Structures are given as structure tokens and as C-alpha cells.
Amino acid sequence: MHDITCVITGHHERRIAIPSLRSFQIAIEEAQKAGLTVQALYLLDNPDDLTQSLFERYAVAGGQLKLVDFADQGLVRNAATEDATGRYIAFLDGDDLWSRTWLVEAVAFLKEQKRRTIAHPAYNYFFENQASIFCHVDQEAPEFRLDMLRLVNYWDALSVCETEIHREFPFGMRDIEGGFAYEDWAWNCETLAAGIVHKVVPDTILFKRRQAMSQTIRASANKSMIRRTAMSSYSSPIFAPPKATP
Amino acid sequence: MVDPERDNEIDRLVEAYFDRDFYLHVNKDVANAGVDPLQHYLQYGWREGRSPAPWFDSKQYSRRFPGLAEKGSDPFRHFVASGEAKEARAKYAKAGLPRTGGVMNRVVNSRIKFRDEVDYYVLQHPGKEEIRVSEPFFDADYYLASNPDVAETLVDPLVHFLTVGWVEGRNPSLDFDVRYYLENNQDVREQRLHPFLHYCRSGRLESWRSVATVAEAAIARAFAKNDKLMQSVAEAKALDPMVALPDIPRKVNIPPAIHRQVADAAEQLREMFAGRSFEHVVLVPHIRMSGSARVATVLARALAGLVDSKTVAVVSTDTSDDEYRHWLPDGCEFHDISQIVQSAPESHRPNLLFDFLRGVEARTVYNVNSGLVWRTSKIYGRQIKQEFRVMTYLFTWDESVSGARVGYPIQWLRDTCDYHDVILTDNEALSTDVRQRFGYGQDDGCEVVTLYTPAEKAAPAQLRREAGSDTPIFLWAGRFDRQKRVDILIEIAKRRPDAIFHVYGKPVLDAGSWDESKFPPNCVLKGTFQSFEDVLQSETFAGFVYTAQWDGIPTILLDAAASGLPIIAPDVGGVGELIDGQTGYLISNFDDIDAYEDAMNRVIQDPSEAIARAERLRERLARDFSDARYMETLKRVVLNDHA
Numbered sequence: 108m109h110d111i112t113c114v115i116t117g118h119h120e121r122r123i124a125i126p127s128l129r130s131f132q133i134a135i136e137e138a139q140k141a142g143l144t145v146q147a148l149y150l151l152d153n154p155d156d157l158t159q160s161l162f163e164r165y166a167v168a169g170g171q172l173k174l175v176d177f178a179d180q181g182l183v184r185n186a187a188t189e190d191a192t193g194r195y196i197a198f199l200d201g202d203d204l205w206s207r208t209w210l211v212e213a214v215a216f217l218k219e220q221k222r223r224t225i226a227h228p229a230y231n232y233f234f235e236n237q238a239s240i241f242c243h244v245d246q247e248a249p250e251f252r253l254d255m256l257r258l259v260n261y262w263d264a265l266s267v268c269e270t271e272i273h274r275e276f277p278f279g280m281r282d283i284e285g286g287f288a289y290e291d292w293a294w295n296c297e298t299l300a301a302g303i304v305h306k307v308v309p310d311t312i313l314f315k316r317r318q319a320m321s322q323t324i325r326a327s328a329n330k331s332m333i334r335r336t337a338m339s340s341y342s343s344p345i346f347a348p349p350k351a352t353p
Numbered sequence: 354m355v356d357p358e359r360d361n362e363i364d365r366l367v368e369a370y371f372d373r374d375f376y377l378h379v380n381k382d383v384a385n386a387g388v389d390p391l392q393h394y395l396q397y398g399w400r401e402g403r404s405p406a407p408w409f410d411s412k413q414y415s416r417r418f419p420g421l422a423e424k425g426s427d428p429f430r431h432f433v434a435s436g437e438a439k440e441a442r443a444k445y446a447k448a449g450l451p452r453t454g455g456v457m458n459r460v461v462n463s464r465i466k467f468r469d470e471v472d473y474y475v476l477q478h479p480g481k482e483e484i485r486v487s488e489p490f491f492d493a494d495y496y497l498a499s500n501p502d503v504a505e506t507l508v509d510p511l512v513h514f515l516t517v518g519w520v521e522g523r524n525p526s527l528d529f530d531v532r533y534y535l536e537n538n539q540d541v542r543e544q545r546l547h548p549f550l551h552y553c554r555s556g557r558l559e560s561w562r563s564v565a566t567v568a569e570a571a572i573a574r575a576f577a578k579n580d581k582l583m584q585s586v587a588e589a590k591a592l593d594p595m596v597a598l599p600d601i602p603r604k605v606n607i608p609p610a611i612h613r614q615v616a617d618a619a620e621q622l623r624e625m626f627a628g629r630s631f632e633h634v635v636l637v638p639h640i641r642m643s644g645s646a647r648v649a650t651v652l653a654r655a656l657a658g659l660v661d662s663k664t665v666a667v668v669s670t671d672t673s674d675d676e677y678r679h680w681l682p683d684g685c686e687f688h689d690i691s692q693i694v695q696s697a698p699e700s701h702r703p704n705l706l707f708d709f710l711r712g713v714e715a716r717t718v719y720n721v722n723s724g725l726v727w728r729t730s731k732i733y734g735r736q737i738k739q740e741f742r743v744m745t746y747l748f749t750w751d752e753s754v755s756g757a758r759v760g761y762p763i764q765w766l767r768d769t770c771d772y773h774d775v776i777l778t779d780n781e782a783l784s785t786d787v788r789q790r791f792g793y794g795q796d797d798g799c800e801v802v803t804l805y806t807p808a809e810k811a812a813p814a815q816l817r818r819e820a821g822s823d824t825p826i827f828l829w830a831g832r833f834d835r836q837k838r839v840d841i842l843i844e845i846a847k848r849r850p851d852a853i854f855h856v857y858g859k860p861v862l863d864a865g866s867w868d869e870s871k872f873p874p875n876c877v878l879k880g881t882f883q884s885f886e887d888v889l890q891s892e893t894f895a896g897f898v899y900t901a902q903w904d905g906i907p908t909i910l911l912d913a914a915a916s917g918l919p920i921i922a923p924d925v926g927g928v929g930e931l932i933d934g935q936t937g938y939l940i941s942n943f944d945d946i947d948a949y950e951d952a953m954n955r956v957i958q959d960p961s962e963a964i965a966r967a968e969r970l971r972e973r974l975a976r977d978f979s980d981a982r983y984m985e986t987l988k989r990v991v992l993n994d995h996a
Contacts, residue, residue: 126593133592204592206585230576232586234596239604242572250609254623255616257708258701261608286735310581314589314596332707332736341623341712342630 110143111214112193112270116183117162117201118152123316128165130204130314138210145210146192150175152183158201181278181290184264188273196270203265204314213267216308223303225268228311237317245307246299253345256296257338262305264291265313272303279334288331300337300345366433367395370442372406378478379404399427407478408445409438410509432507444506479515486553487515492526499523515549525549530570537563537602569605576605615705618697622690622709630714631686632664633991636723638671640678640687642832642861642881644908645748648779648806649721650680652746655980655987656719657682666713670694670706670725694725703729710741717742717991727765734772744990745773747783748905749926751836758903762787775990776801780906780927802990805930806908807980811915814889816967818960825895825957828888828918830857830909838943841900845949846876852953855892857882885912894918896956896963901925902943911978914970919963921952931978936970938963 115131117124135145147170149162154174166172175186184198195214199205206228213226231241244251244261255261264278276297278290299305338345368391376390377383380403383393394405404411406429414428415421421428432438479487491511497504500523503513514523519531534548534556535541541551556562565573576582589596609616633656637649649667656665666686669675673689681687690709694702706729710718718741720726730737737743751760762783766776770791776799778784784803793799817825831837837858846854854876869878882888896919899910904926913920914931922932923943932939938952956963976982 126595129592130589204589204596207588208585230582232589232596235598238599238601239606240573240576242605242607244607244609250607252609252616252620254620255609255612257712258615258619258704259608259612285739286733310579312582312585316595330732330735332704332733335711335740339708339711340630340714341626342628342714346623346627 109146109193111138111195111197111210111267112146112148112187112191113138113197113199113210114148114150114184114187114191115162115199115201116150116152116180116187117154117158118178119155119158120201121155121157122161124158124161124201127199127201127204128161130206131199132165132168133207134205134210137207138214141211143211143214144193147171148173148187148190150183150187152177152179162201179281179290180264181294182280184273185277188270188277191270191273193270195267196273197267198265200265202316202318204316205265206312206314209311209313210267212308212311216306217267217269220304220306223269223272225262225266225272225298225303225305226308227262227266227305228313229307229309230312231263231265232312232314233317234314235316236319241315243307246305248307256299260289260292260295260333262291262295263315264294265315266305268303272298276301283326283329283331286329286331287334288326288329289333292333293336296333296336296338300343363430363434366438367405367427367430370406370433370438371429375407375478376403376405379480381481394429395427399429404509405429406442407508407512408441409507410512413509414507437507441507445508479512483515483550484511487511487525487549490526490529490549490553490557492528495526496523515547519547519549524567527567530565530567533563533565533570533573537565563602563604565605566607566610568607568610572607573603573605612701615697615701618693618701618705619708621693621696622705623712625688625690625693626709626713630664631666632714632716633660633666633719634710634713634715634717635665635667635719635721636726637667637669637721638723638725639669639674639691640667640680641672641674641676642859643722644905645722645746646677647680647908648746648748650677650682650685651806651983652719652721652987653685654682655984656991657685658984659988659991668709670723691725703732707733707737710737715741717744719744719746721746722748722761727761727769730769730772731765734769738772738774742774743772744775744777746777746779747787748779749783749903752903754835766791771798773799775799777804777990778802778905778927779804779806781930782927783905800990802986804983804986804990805978806906806911807983808911808915808974808978809885811912812886812889814916814918815893816917816919816960816964817893817895818964820958820960824851824853826853826855826892827953828855828857828892828894828897828913829899830882830885830888830897830913831899831901831907832862833858833860834862836862836901836903838900838902840871841944841946841949842898843871843873843876844946845898845900845953847873848946848950849953850875852895852957853877854898855879855888855894857888885909885916889916889918895960896921896953898949898953899923899928900943900949901928904928906931911974914967914974917964917967917971919956919960919967920970921949921956931970931973935966936973937966 113135135147138145149166149170149172151159151162151174153176162172175183177183188196195217197210209228217224217226227243229243233239233241276294279293281288281290295305337343371391371394373390376394383390394403399411402412409429409432411428414432421431488511493510496510496514503510514525522532524531529552531548534552541548635649635653637646640646653665653667662684666688667681669689669691671691673691675689678687694705697705702725706725747762750758750762753759776787781803784801788801793801829842833839852875856876857879859881872878897913899920899922901923902925906927910920910922910931920932920937922928922937923940925943929939940948940952
């Protein structure tokens, strides 16, 4: 049993995976320095040869490399969850970067929480083809609008939470042809509807590479939608007015 | 009680405080007319809401004292009489606002500093153009609430902002941060342009401009000052220099702020239908005078008879026009979501509709000409088809001025042709056309079903039964739109000055080009009607004349047929399925005036034959256009999936 399982996923990132793999290892080293035990998982979904050899090069430093053939980011993460031995689990995509202190701060934050909580970084810093800073909104912040989550996603999948939460709520499958994607958004809805709280770790940041044709852009161009979730119905208990205290 | 001495004193004070230079500067029409500005103000200006001095906003003052307008009193005179003018003028002078463009221009040092650049701006009292372009984007309530010192004065808040306010770092609304705009738009800064006026005139239309709300700018500034975050950014840049790119101002995105209107609309819809669910949702554009609205009400009534009526809702999506809501059956759930949906940006409206359908747990969606549903189907048709059973009603195409066929059965159906489970039409001609063009068959996922709209039960019309020397009266009713070819009716009427035409209807789609004066004197315009039965009882009619260039089976023809009126109608769309040589007078070419005239002659000269044809038409109605047949067909279609 480890304190945290760190998962980096790759498929065709090729050499741009290198900064991501380096940031992955730097954040893990920082976590270990802070006394956390870490399981590192390198998940490759039907990769090209170069991406695979790069992942292998980094995995030899300590970690498990696993090859899968899903062509689906959600299913890859689910496969990682199956192999996870950490109490917590954290995901990184093979073209994004963690900040050095992300794991340490997220775990410390989660340990302080009394309720089941999913930790998100305060900011996503988009680069390469987009210059923006995306603010993650804490579910308990006054500006959070519950109804908006049915139409707009608040948080992406690069969160940290107890591995058990992912076992209970695995990511749904993408169906590009049928027009259903955004498995991270659907996962946010399902977990939130189940009473798990999405919180922001103050002053933390992740770096998201926006490539000319990212999966999110492809999903948008494909006119994809989020699947129906537990909070799609107006009758979902999550919309029930709070019960008056006797 | 009038006190002449006090009145004279107030007159003197008004004159003393009146600012002639200012008045002439902001009222070019007065300056150009060469009239005395004070006289102009006293005679006309205050009534027109013009301000007598830069430190007194007539409109704002009148809002504070609404009684003044009711009494027809000059607000400035009232203010001067209250003794507050002296202090207001002094406050204004202290605030350093310019009085006019030409007299008080001066160079000021701004509190907004940029690196080591010298920053100065020329303050000018804004002219009408500046007020006009900036007013729509200025939030006076926000400005006054966030700047109590300005609220204390009687200065127009927009004037205050456009002159000194922005230089002092004040913002015009929550949606625009002055400092961010200047910091991130170098050209505006270097040219010493007024940032807000630049934004209002052109910047807001230039997608590449860096614009931030007050909240976004605050986060951007806090981010830049946060050493820990900046250290993380530096480390990331060291790992991959691409992190610094693109090297342009970084836009801050706060989802709840960007999507505030979407969140508001989604919340309102959810609250409107809190805890409700409707298995069958009939979506209509509106409930106004149209055949499709009528058919939607027929469909709603039939559904209520087929399934649990509590599971059926009729929902209008495009406009709030529900003039003919009384057509809906008693107890029918009717909701208008059009205003809520339209409060969100257009790009989000299809998502809102989808969210609504999921929200009320719809299973079968019936689209009866809802533009929103068609637009949503073009984007999310695949997903709609997977989540709901989609029944789409088609009535007729439209024709462009040049005669090209356009509309829902043409390009809209082409773009969504795989996303319908059942296409319902009210005439076999359109069903055949759609089947032929798209190859719909029984086994390819989309069934095309002709569902003849049942004729309403109607009391018999009063009919002209004998030929004679009387003046025969014909009835015409419909929309005064291009499709209905009112011009043909006018030509027919001109040919038959010996007949009278009672004309019911109004322009609906083509209201702009309508000209009543084109009707000859034998056309009596009767306006619209609420009850066709009342129309029938108003006069003894020889027959019903229908004109149109394209159509399905117009419901007005069903009404006329049910009442036993002899009908003269063109062979367009599905009209031939109702009217033929046995059941009326079918005009082969819709614009053949001679044929219309000939048919009218026959109706006038041989009323017995005309009535006999109308009787056969009633028999056809009873057979093919009955409630029972409609219900039987609908039952097969609706319950098929649920069986």
C-alpha cells in the first residue's frame, strides 16, 4: 500500500512527452522527499514506437509500465485504477506538466478534509496554442453554480482523490462516432451527485499543453456532448432544497 | 401661494448658475441656430432633458423627483431653489472635470502608470457621439454603487467616468477593466486613445483584443503578484520553454463569469420544472395563428387520449406568442421556455434545449415546427436520436421569391435526415416527396407517416342555394403572406366586380410589405377571427375561394369543408387529396385567374351542383379526416416503441 499512485498516460505524444515525464518524476521526488510513498504507473494506450521507448526510458527509474489498447483516455485511467496500490491517485496526461509541489500539496489538503473530496489545482495554465489561465472554482465558493455543471465543465481529470472514488465511479467510455465524449466532465457530475465534494487546493497550478488538435478540440469540432449523468434529471436529489433543521 | 420676489430671486440664480459655454458645447443644434442658450434652455431645453451645466444631470434629477415631470416643472429651477447648486458646482470644480471641450481642456497626469511611459490624456467633456457609443456598455448602477463619492454629486455618472473617472482607475462596469485594457493593448496606450471609447467603437468587435472583466483582471494581477505561482511557472518554463508561448497577454477564464447567462437560464428552467417529468414533449415555435400551431394542439389532444395526459407537455421554444393558446385541450400542460432560452447566448441554446429534455426525462419528442429543435438537431441530431424517440412533423416547404424550394422539408431535413424516428406529414404528397428524396423505407430507421389532420366539427354554413340576381358572397381566409398569394385573390376580385369577397386574416410572416389599398372595393377586409363558426354565421356564402402558391393541406380548408362550403382551390401540395372534380373545384395552375373565374361562374350559376360537391367533400372528410383515423394512426406510431 502506497500513499499515492501517480499515473502518466501516453499514446502518440512522441518527444513532447519528455517535459511531461520529467515533471512527473520531479513531482514524485518532491512527494518522496516529503515522506510520501509513491507508486508510479506509466500507462501507454496503443502507443507509437518512439513514445513507448521514451516512457520505457523513464519507467526504468522506478515504476510500472503497462501497455493497453483502448484508444480511450477514460478506459486507460480506469485500467490504471485497477493496478493502483496508493490510497490516493493522481493523473497526468503525457503532454501536460505537473508543478513540482502539486502532489505534496494535494495530499496534504485531502488529509485535512473531513468529507470525501476531490482536489483540483487552483489554475490550469494553457500554453503552446493558447495563452490562458483557467480558474478552477471550488464547489463551495459563492460563485459556484450547480446548474451550470450540466452545461459547462468546471474541472478536468488531472485531479487527486482517494483511489476508492475512482473504483466506485469509473470513467465512462467515449463514443466519438455517437457524439458522446467529455468523460471527465461526466465523472465530475456523477461524483458530485453522489455527494463527493470538488475542492480547489489554493495557490496550485498545472500546465496544459493546448495542441492544434487536442482531444478536447476534436470533441468540440465533432459536436460531442456529455453523456446523461445522475444530475441530468431535474428530479435528481441534488437539486432538492435543503431540509429545514427541526 | 405665489411669492413674486422669491420667484425673481430664483430666476436670477438660475441665470447665474446656467453654464452658457457648456450648453452651447454639448448642444450643437442650439449653437448652430444662433439662439441665446439660456432662453433656449428655459423655453425648450429642460423639457427635452438637456442639462444646463456639466455638474447637473437633468435626467438623473428628474428620476429622483418624478413629481416634477408630472407638474411640468424645470428640474434645474427646483434644484437651484433648494439651495444645493452652489455646493454641487464647487464639488464639480474640485473633482477636476472639464466644463467644455474648447475652454477647459487640459493635460492631466493619470493615476494609471505604465512602466516609464509618460501618461497623459486630454480631458474633454464628451459629446453626443461619445455618450451614444458608450452608454450601452456602461453600468450606471454599478458605477454609482462602487463610487460613493460620485454618487454624492449630481454629475452624470457616465460623464464622470468618460472624463476623470477612468483616469482615476475606476471601471465602467463589471465587464470591463480599464487598466487591463490599457496594459494589454499597446496600440491603444501608445496612441493615447480613450480606452473605453476605443473598446465601445471597435475593440469589442476585434476578437484578438485583450479584454478582461473586473474579476478576471483582479485574478490576473493577483496571479502575477503570487510568488509561489510565479515560481511554478518559471520551473515549468525551464522544463519546456513552450510554456511561455504564445507570448501574448494571458486571458483569464472564470467559468461562472463567462457562462453566467447560461447558468441563469439552466437554473430558471430547472426551477420552472422542478421535480416534473414528461414522457411526451410536443415542441412548437409558438401558439399563434398558423396551421402548425393548430396541428400541435390536435396532436396534444390526441396524445392525452392515448397516454396518461399527465405525461404530455406542450412547450413553445421560439417566441412567447400564445394568442391561440385556447386551442389547447383543457388541462394540457403548456409552458413557454422561449424567453429563458433566448436569454442565453445563441451558441448555447441547443445545449439548453437538450438539457431541458433530459431534465424533464422526456422519452418521445415531437417537433411541430420548432426552429430551436431543428437548429439543435443540426448540431446534436445523433445524440438526440440515441436518447429520445424523435417524431418530426412536416407540413410543406417554402418557396423563395425565385421559386426555389426551401425550408424544413428541404435543406433542414437534408442536414438531419438520419436523426428522425418518424416523420409525420399532414398530406400524402409531401410524404411521397420525402420518401422519394431520402429513400426512407420501413427498415432504415425512419418511417414516414401521413396523418390527416382531423376536421373540426362545424355547424353548417349558410349557403347560397339558388342562382338569381343577388350579389354572391365568397369567403377567403388565411395569412396575408406571399405563400397565400393574396395578389391572385385581388385579381380574381377585380375580374368579378359582381361578387363580394369577405376576406379574413392578417400578415404574419410578410408584415412589412403589406398594402391594404391594393384591394378592390368588392373585397371587404374583416380582420382576424377567433371562431370560424361565427364567420360562417355572419353571412350567406356562395363558396370558399382559396389561393396559395405552395401548401400542405391547410387547416382552413378542412374548416371550410366541414361546414359544407363549396370550395375553389389550387392543386398545390396536398390540396388535391381533399379537393377534386367530385368534391369541389380544383384549379390546376395556382395562378390561372381564368380558371378561378370559370369555377366561380359555375358555383354562382349552379349552386345545387356546388353544394352537392361540398356534400361529397364532407363524406370524404368523415372517412379520411376523422378523429378516429387520426387516433388509430397515431396510436400505431406512438405506442409502437412502447409496446
